Amino acid sequence: MGWQQRISLALAERREKQQFRQRRVSQHDDVRTLCVNDRRYLNFSANDYLGLSRDRNVIAAWQQGAERYGVGAGGSGHVTGYGAPHQAFEQQLADWLGYPRALLFISGFAANQAIIAAMLQKNDRIFADRLAHASLLEAASLSPATLRRFAHNQPEALAKLFSPADGGETLVVTEGVFSMDGDSAPLQELHQLTALHNGWLLVDDAHGIGVTGEQGRGSCWQQNVRPELLIVTFGKAFGLSGAAVLCSEETADYLLQFARHLIYSTAMPPAQAFALQTALRAVQQGDDLRARLQKNIRLFREGAAAGGLAILPSSTAIQPLLVGEEQAALRLAERLRERGCWVTAIRPPTVPPGTARLRITLSAAHQEEDIQRLLEALHDANGQ
Template identity: 50%
Template sequence: MKSPVVTGPFGLGKALAGREQAALLRRRTATDGSTGASLVVDGRDYLNFSANDYLGLADHPAIKAAFKAGIERYGTGSGASPLVTGYSRAHQQLEETLADWLGVEAVLLFNCGFSANQAVLKALLGKEHLLWQDKLNHASLQEMGSQLPCKMKRFGHNDMAALERLLEPNRGLIVSEGVFSMDGDQAPWAELATLAAQSGNWLMIDDAHGLGVLGPQGRGTLAAQGVDPSSVHIQMGTFGKALGVAGAFVGGSRELVDYLVNFARHYVYSTHMPAAQACAVSKSIALVRGADEARARLARLIVRFRQGAAALGWPLGASYTPIQPLLVGESVAALQLAQRLRDSGVWVSAIRPPTVSVGTARLRITLSAAHREQDVDSLLEALGPCPSTDQRGGAHAA
């Protein structure tokens, strides 16, 4: 079908052309199957180093069986928003399981992490408040913060001295990630908790990439760093990464959850996640809690990759999590390297501005417990020795 001629006030074609000229245009790739270790595109098998399936659970037979059983009992959808008829016993049981696992009083389920983050900020922060955010926080947090009537103050990445200088007593909310999604490093949560307590402000963690991977029983970044969960007022996590399903949650005090049930518009006015999905997530949590060996295997693979990449001269970030950013510099160079790996049967996505800062385009390599040692070795062989700075067209970064 021929597309209509697009005219009007929005300049869509010009915006797209500008992105393409700058090597920043995004296109989707339809896959024919994906697990934590492999990917099929156009009939070809690739080693997959771009998924967030950190424990390899997305294809786990027990989780799939729980999903199927949930469909048989509850159907394929929830049928309504949670305050109408969309809140089932399966949702309630998942919330209780999460609260017990993470050491919080209560939990509220959301369809995705983006809406969970935005719901919290929008529901809590008015013009009389302040919002402090790490400069590398996720786009969902940064975007909502820029749209709220409160004043947002961004501090340098993991710079606690800078945050302390910006803080004012009893004025609002400090937000940071547990594991940063593009750099893979962690925020210093003991220091953040101390600053929040001293200043009388609330503290929120986005632990989308730490949950399931870090800490005893996979309880996340706070547990890994020995931080009491009661010192962090709001926890957000997702089910679509290490847990291998989809959806998200917000946890904290019972009062917080009751408040969000009444005032979080993203929750009140959205059709709830299917009950069958909640069944699958509950099964996933049971598996994650007992997955210490998978986490240990993943840790060994991370060390193997880092040692191998360092020996080849590639610049790495200060990350000891499954997210291993290989910094390239310019967008064109990142795309070319990604294509070279793809030609070798290894799938790694190039991450470019505006997702990351200009001049810090990278390959975001992600490891999974589903990978084997020989998979990591194949990735390193495909990468080969790092070319010189001049050849790559970008600067090395620490």
């Protein structure tokens, strides 16, 4: 066939299915809005749930860190890239979340890939929630372990997968708050079931950390669960980027030896780790921000219910509007843009076939009039 023909056919298929992805250059002067092609929109697509990406103290901390430590780590953490800001933030994070150790990664995707690649061997089993993040499912499918998926948020479906293992280990994988549906996993039931069968539980809490639980400690804290492996990311409620794995002392030492994403990648810039310490304090002290976010969520859901919108059941900042077909979702997103609201259409393969949707995300930075404007735009757009 040839490389060029293979690429052309794959792109043509994506376009035919209305699944072709495109990037747009956007400018963010604040959390509430963004500007594309010189037009300003209300932004309902970002994951900046507490508005900390524009927090003055966090910005000042990054600037101070850059002046003190430079703008790059200069190498892997195993060589010269691991500095005092990394060590301090890892310790603060571990103490806050009640774990012996935390290890920083450059992204949540890298953290998930690294853990599964390092931990799983032949004859091991991975039982993953069917709607777990692509980074987890891809890593599981590439590992030598056997991957089996269970029905979304159904512990009884997970229970049916357990059987005497052939000498291997079992890792159960889920998200705390699911990125595309906005619902929460029944972590207590999953953890109890996993422990009963001598397995380990991995929870990716990218969309729960900073938003749920006491001081924003996340889904696991909120449900009184401490999984063996907890992944938190800093590109959502923390307002920056990067991720960390929370685990035991010995597991951390194991990952430092065998996690190739950690060993062979340039470390997170020390200025970023320095700024993350300030972001963590803002999250810890952010009860007012979380209360404002919950108010916006209630306001939106009440208005959506009154307008008969097909919003999926979610009490989180992620409020998906189920549309169904890809072309219909794209048309609805375009109508909203015409009315000044930026909402992204999410299509397969990111979500299952027939469940294309608008992924509406809310922030503490949104004002009441922003929510009302979005609801009015949705009402008008749906009426066309």
